[in-house]
Amino acid sequence: MMKATLLFLLGLLLLNGAQASTSSEKKEQNERKIEELISKMTLQEKLGQMSQFDPGQLGRPEEAKQAIRDGKVGSILNLVGAREVNELQKVAVEESRLGIPLVIARDVIHGYRTIMPIPLGLTAGWNAELAEKAMAVAAEEAAAEGIHWTFAPMIDISRDPRWGRIAESSGEDTYLTSVMAKAMIKGFQGDDLSAPNTIAACAKHFVGYGAAEGGRDYNTTLIPEVQLRNDYLPPFQVAADAGVATFMSAFNDLNGVPASGNEFTLKQILRKEWNYNGMVVSDWASITEMIAHGFAANSKEAAEKALKAGIDMEMATSTYVDHVQALLDEGTIDLATIDEYVANILRLKLDLGLFDKPYTDESAAAKSILSEKNLQIAKEAASESFVLLQNKNELLPLSNDLSSVAVIGPLADAPHDQMGTWVFDGKKENTITPLTALKEMLGADQVNFARGLKISRTKTTEGFAEAVEAAKKSDVVLLFLGEESILSGEAHSLANLNLQGAQSELLEAVAETGKPVVLVIMAGRQLTIQKELAKADAVLYAWHPGTMGGPALADMLFGKTTPSGKLPVTFPKTVGQIPIYYNHKNTGRPADYQQWTDINKIPAEATQHSLGNTSHYLDAGFEPLFPFGFGLSYTTFEYSDLKLSSKTMGKDGAIEVSVNLKNTGKFEGAEVVQLYIR
Structure with a gap:
């Protein structure tokens, strides 16, 4: 047995050596191909490779085809469908002068058609292997529709739940985010970027975007270099080391310098310190937005600063096309820089295998999209994302002997909102909601459904009577509250994190029936739910769980699965505690229970120092509602x-x-x- 094992290992070593030789030879061939192509390209064709546009920006179909034919477009984003992609790819490959294929990009953030939990929820599973599987599903389905490149994962450290894009993140911890980043990149890219079921990943947003001041999207970020290197940069370095194909520069400015013109982060750190040789793309119009930042006087200067910083490809705007010739004539930039950036782009296309196999198999989608395997992974990912926050008297799991249950709330049967933010291709008709899953599990006659509120923001109470009646004739209430998907994500910041509309009042109304209440919250961020905890017997935080959230919840509520999720973010008691995160540096006078006094217990005319001098809020104390890493089990x-x-x-x-x-x-x-x- 020992001899056989050693021989087997030797065989692996020999095989790996052969693969390394082949890989090295292929790399040399690719570099020769890049050099040959660049030597033949006009400046217009080089700038075309450096330009990415939405189809709508290219005009009517024939105008778009002509732009591709003329070599004015290197990449298209937001084009979906294998047939549609092949149609334009054919123009690029067979009708343009040099036959350079297009690279097709899309925001495939947490699933393509089979939608996984939002990334914040996926991270709550603390399961890197499952995250890798989930992103492999997303890659497989997206690739089947002609997509080569996704703008994910988002690995911004996010410590402010007012920021809507915290839903896209892995939360507040640098290490956990780094582990998830590596797993998700592997899921998207697999072992071979040229394989038909993989797509290029993109580490975004480089860097500091999650520290937006006040949680207001696109806002300024002020991060000392020591904190930048300790907290915000490590996940990106892990991504670079993991071979992520692309990076994306952020919208925000960092200490006064916009990320898309920041030579310190893009050149000094990314290229020189980390030796990253992949491709860098700007975020949507982030180059021209440097004008609004006050960092560039006009689009020409914006182009100059982006080029000097190291942005290879411009997304959605045309400052490179419009101004590079003038910048070259003035000697502000040199042609070698342009050639270097074009080489980075061509290298990506070669690594993706687009020169050898530019077209997508139009029959692939039918085999992969929403397959049983993919749906099972989505269900497993949803199940592991759920975090049990409260379980008084061990109410959960529910008994199978219940005669009836009340299913109430605006999120009980909201197939669109259940998918969560940043879903472009998922369809609500493929989503299985808790109501549907519970009816299937228990039988429709055992489920008493009342929406109570039309949507999460509804303020009227006209549906309360029906909800109360449903509760009264049931053994237990399953109340599904939270926020609609539109309330989180990009540009969807909130100043208050309480349940919207009359949701708290609905909880109070059903709780007054005396029936035990299981509160299930679907949301894109952590909400301030301190007062709701007092009204509910059990609380399960489900984030936005995706396509299979309903069956996963039904199984967990009735004990077919056991919760194992842990919080990837700290839950504040009140917005006034923000920022609050677990690894905040200690003060010289840290608070503790011996020196903290509840504001309601302070005697009148107390002397100034009688309360002790420690770091806390008089009205909210020093602890969160739930700490990072918290999660109960059955x-x-x-x-x-x-x-x-x-x-x-x-x-x-x-x-x-x-x-x-x-x-x-x-x-x-x-x-x-x-x-x-x-």
Whole structure:
């Protein structure tokens, strides 16, 4: 057996060596191809490669085809459908002078047609392997429709839930975000970027976008370099090391310099320090927006600053096309810089295999989109994303012996909103809602449904009577509240994070019936739900769980699965606590329970120093509503025999930590073992 094992390993080594040789040879061939193409290209054709446009920006279909034929377009975003993509690709490959294929891009953020939980929810599963599988599904489906490149993952460190794009992030922790970034990139890109079921990933937004002041999208960011390097840059360095095909520059300015013109981040850090040789694209119109920032006087200067910073491809605007010739004539930039950027773009197209196989198999979509395998992965991802926040008297899981349940709330049967933000291609008719899943599980006659509120923002109470009646004739209330998908995502910032409309009043009305209430919250961010906790017996946070959220919730509510999700973000008690995140640096006077006094217990005319001098709010204390990493289970776990391999650091600077973990409860369960160091 030993001999066979050694021979097998040797075989693997020999195979890897052959692959490395082949890879090196292919790389040399690609570089020769790039050099040959660039030597033949006119300046217009080079600038065409550096330009990405939406089809609508290219005019009518024939005008778009002519622009492609003339070599004025290198990439198109927001074109979907294998037939439509092949039609334009044919023009690029067979009718343009040099036959350079287009690279087709799309925002495929957390699924293409099979929609996974929003990235913040996916991260709540703390399961990198599952995140990789989920993004592989997204890649497979998108590739089948002719898409080569996605603008994901978003790996901005996000510590302000007022910022709507926190839904797209992996939350507040640098390490967790880094782990998820690597997994999602692997899911999108696989082992071979030229394979028909993979697409190029894009690490965005470089850098600091998640620190937008006040949680207002696109806002300025002020991040000292030590914090930038410790907190915000590491996930991007992990992405670069993982071989992410592209980077995207951010909208925001960083310490006064817009990200799309920032030579320090794009050239010094990304290119020189990290030796990144992939391609960099601007965010939508972020080059021309440097004018609004006050960093460039006009579009010509904006083009100059973006080129000097290292933006290879311009998205949605035409400053390069309009001004590069003049900048060359003036000697402001040189042709070698343009050639370098074009080479980066051509390298991406070669790595994607577009020169060898430019067309998409038009029969592939029917085999992959919404397949049973994909739907099962979506269900598993949804299930692992759910976080049990409260479970009084072990109400959950529910008994199968219940005679009837009330299903109430604006999110109980909201197939569109359940998919979450930034979904362009998912269809609500493919979404299975909690109401549908519960009726299928229990039988329609055992489910008493009342919406209560038309949508999450409805302020009228006209549906309350029906909801209360449904609660009264049921054994338990399943109340689905939260926020519609439109309330989170890009440019959807909120100043207040409470449940919108009359949702809290609806909870109060059904709670007054005396029936046990299970509150399920679907949202794109953490909400301030302190007062709702007091009215509900159990609270399950489901984020926006995607296509299969309904069946996953039904299974969990009735104990077919056990919650294992943990919070990837801190939940504040009130907006006034923001920013609040778990690894905030200590103060010289940290608060504790011995020195903190509730504002309602302060005696009249108390002396100035009688309360103690520590860092906290008089009215909100110093602790969050729920801390980062929190999450309950139906079962219990026992930790024992914690060991360190050494009490001091070895030469390699590492210490191994081990612990025994035992399930001591009544249910099967998975535990996320967390270790924190400071």
